[in-house]
Amino acid sequence: MLLETLNPMYYNISHVVPEVSPTATVSLLLVSCFLLLVWRYEETSSIPGPGYCMGLGPVLSYCRFLRTGIGSAANYYNNLYGDFVRVWINGEETLIISKSSATFHVMKHEHYTSRFGSRLGLQCVGMNENGIIFNSNPSLWKEIRPYFSKALSGPGLVQTTDMCIKSTLTYLSRLKEVTTENGNVNVLTLMRLIMLDTSNNLFLRIPLDESEIVLKIQKYFDAWQALLLKPDIFFKISWMYYKYEKSAKDLKEAIEKLIEKKRKKLSTVERLEENMDFASELIFAQNRGDLSADNVNQCILEMLIAAPDTLSVTLYFMLMLIAQHPRVEAKIMEEIKAVIGDREVRSTDMQNLKVVESFICESMRYQPVVGLVMRKALADDVIDGYYVKKGTNIILNLGRMHRVEYFQKPNEFTLENFQKNVPYRYFQPFGFGPRACAGKYIAMVMMKAILVTLLKRYSVQPIMGRCLENIQNNNDLSVHPDETQSSLEMVFLPRNGTI
Numbered sequence: 001m002l003l004e005t006l007n008p009m010y011y012n013i014s015h016v017v018p019e020v021s022p023t024a025t026v027s028l029l030l031v032s033c034f035l036l037l038v039w040r041y042e043e044t045s046s047i048p049g050p051g052y053c054m055g056l057g058p059v060l061s062y063c064r065f066l067r068t069g070i071g072s073a074a075n076y077y078n079n080l081y082g083d084f085v086r087v088w089i090n091g092e093e094t095l096i097i098s099k100s101s102a103t104f105h106v107m108k109h110e111h112y113t114s115r116f117g118s119r120l121g122l123q124c125v126g127m128n129e130n131g132i133i134f135n136s137n138p139s140l141w142k143e144i145r146p147y148f149s150k151a152l153s154g155p156g157l158v159q160t161t162d163m164c165i166k167s168t169l170t171y172l173s174r175l176k177e178v179t180t181e182n183g184n185v186n187v188l189t190l191m192r193l194i195m196l197d198t199s200n201n202l203f204l205r206i207p208l209d210e211s212e213i214v215l216k217i218q219k220y221f222d223a224w225q226a227l228l229l230k231p232d233i234f235f236k237i238s239w240m241y242y243k244y245e246k247s248a249k250d251l252k253e254a255i256e257k258l259i260e261k262k263r264k265k266l267s268t269v270e271r272l273e274e275n276m277d278f279a280s281e282l283i284f285a286q287n288r289g290d291l292s293a294d295n296v297n298q299c300i301l302e303m304l305i306a307a308p309d310t311l312s313v314t315l316y317f318m319l320m321l322i323a324q325h326p327r328v329e330a331k332i333m334e335e336i337k338a339v340i341g342d343r344e345v346r347s348t349d350m351q352n353l354k355v356v357e358s359f360i361c362e363s364m365r366y367q368p369v370v371g372l373v374m375r376k377a378l379a380d381d382v383i384d385g386y387y388v389k390k391g392t393n394i395i396l397n398l399g400r401m402h403r404v405e406y407f408q409k410p411n412e413f414t415l416e417n418f419q420k421n422v423p424y425r426y427f428q429p430f431g432f433g434p435r436a437c438a439g440k441y442i443a444m445v446m447m448k449a450i451l452v453t454l455l456k457r458y459s460v461q462p463i464m465g466r467c468l469e470n471i472q473n474n475n476d477l478s479v480h481p482d483e484t485q486s487s488l489e490m491v492f493l494p495r496n497g498t499i
């Protein structure tokens, strides 16, 4: 009976065919068109990477990015398919590049001065078409960038050394506040406090509670990182993104209050010239109608989070590396003694601190805090012989590039890697070109000034058994150590006498 049911010969064909034929034909046609599309789609891309596989490829690659984070996923695909790979993020074609020639091309050209990320996620943290860091509206970004460039170069840069020394000495004199019962120092918190204080003294100049703002910055950063690639559907469920929205709102409100104080101060000062800084320039731009209040708030917020988010982690990694490499430490101390002696470091010393500079570069190469740069193609182009459509997302995997090209001992931490001048296309920790890190020069000055001021007074040691390599990184938008208290702690031993 079963056979009879399955055997079409038993049906009255003349009854069945006319009834099912139109639906079957349409379905068959649709499936054929779909398969043709899939086939044609797969044919069009010659870029290495996972296959489209009827849409399964895009789903799987997006899941990997969501599950492991951008950094780990980018390394996974580059290791598997080479240094020029095509994947998908949220259905959008995304290239992951770790080849210096292609990276250089993208950084140099004006039509890659946009970034990508979830619009709703960026909206949630106030970065969508606002501020600078993830502002992907080219004309708005062009208006805003000069305010940052001006504040982060010229006279601002000259004052930086003194501001860094002042903040470092202040927080070293209050070391107890970041020291545990066991006598260990929470280095990351110490660095964040120094960074925020320096940034405030340079760009806003309003008294603030550093510890409170540092906590809010950390939560803001977590929210930004968590929401950056989320699919739109995530934002339909309010309880899922509520805590991130709140973190962003908390920091925004705190900054708003500080800006209000700044406004009041500006309206009462006698000599305006002496009070001109980054925040004042933006407030006046808003008064003229050039920028919206929301944008001014976001720009000041981003300027205040930039150093605590990047430099504090970088300096923490550097102190761990110094503690693990006593011979490197000895060379640095020798140079500090020869160039600076007993006095404090000055801005004129910076160019003479060659060993310190090599150490900073090698640390950023070996253990970068920002290993990735995210861009979007604003026009059709050809990169390294591959056709790239307008709208393609691009991830420049700088962390990997610094480990697979040019350097003699790529997997070792050694100053030998920077013994000779490294051509700049092979080493780009701050990016390059029109959308490079706006703080690249100030960051170098800050790192030198803080390192020298601290190392003149203390030698540092990791807690027994801890080294940089075994500290878990979440390897996402930027690399952060595992933030459990003990992994961030180090022992600070006062040096005998001054150098």
Ligand code: HEM
Pocket: 107, 132, 133, 134, 145, 148, 152, 303, 306, 307, 310, 311, 314, 369, 370, 372, 373, 374, 429, 430, 431, 432, 434, 435, 436, 437, 438, 439, 440, 442, 443
């Ligand atoms: C070790 C420290 C730092 C590293 C490694 C770093 C690295 C980077 C990188 C790789 C980018 C993206 C560049 C690109 O797309 O090509 C960037 C962007 C940026 N950085 Fe930094 N940065 C550091 C410190 C700072 C500091 C101290 C400031 C300011 C006080 C700053 C301000 C900015 C800004 C405003 C942008 C966005 C530029 C734009 O989109 O136009 N950075 N940074």
